[in-house]
């Protein structure tokens with residue numbers, strides 16, 4: 001598929017819009033597919049700071065849905081980017097969560113809710 005300059009720019013803008021960016025089906029509140037739902041769940045469990053996170057619903061944008069596959073050279077949704085780097089889809093994120101790699105990656109990206117804040121919330 002031919003990726004137009006316009007779509008390429010829109011994708012680059014999206015990827016740069018936050019440290020952690022997920023292209024998904026549906027929204028974080030209402031995922032429209034189990035793979036997107038599972039990925040949102042994993043990121044939530046890791047304690048990703050909502051202020052450091054952006055999600056794009058590919059179901060609302062057919063050009064984004066096809067364009068992001070071309071851009072990442074990855075055939076499916078969801079797709080996770082951390083600090084503009086493509087990480088993978090649901091399977092990759094699941095195994096990285098298990099191994100602890102995901103926690104390391106997100107911490108390095110300073111994308112997690114600071115621990116003091118988390119403690120304050122519990123009090």
Ligand SMILES: N[C@@H](CCC(=O)N[C@@H](CS)C(=O)NCC(=O)O)C(=O)O
Pocket residue numbers: 025033035065075076077078088089090091092
């Ligand atoms: N094994 C995949 C599961 C995701 C997947 O299979 N996605 C499919 C169904 S939601 C997809 O995006 N198909 C292309 C499309 O719907 O545009 C992963 O690790 O992310």
Ligand code: FES
Pocket residue numbers: 025032033034035
């Ligand atoms: S929408 Fe059917 S598997 Fe994702």
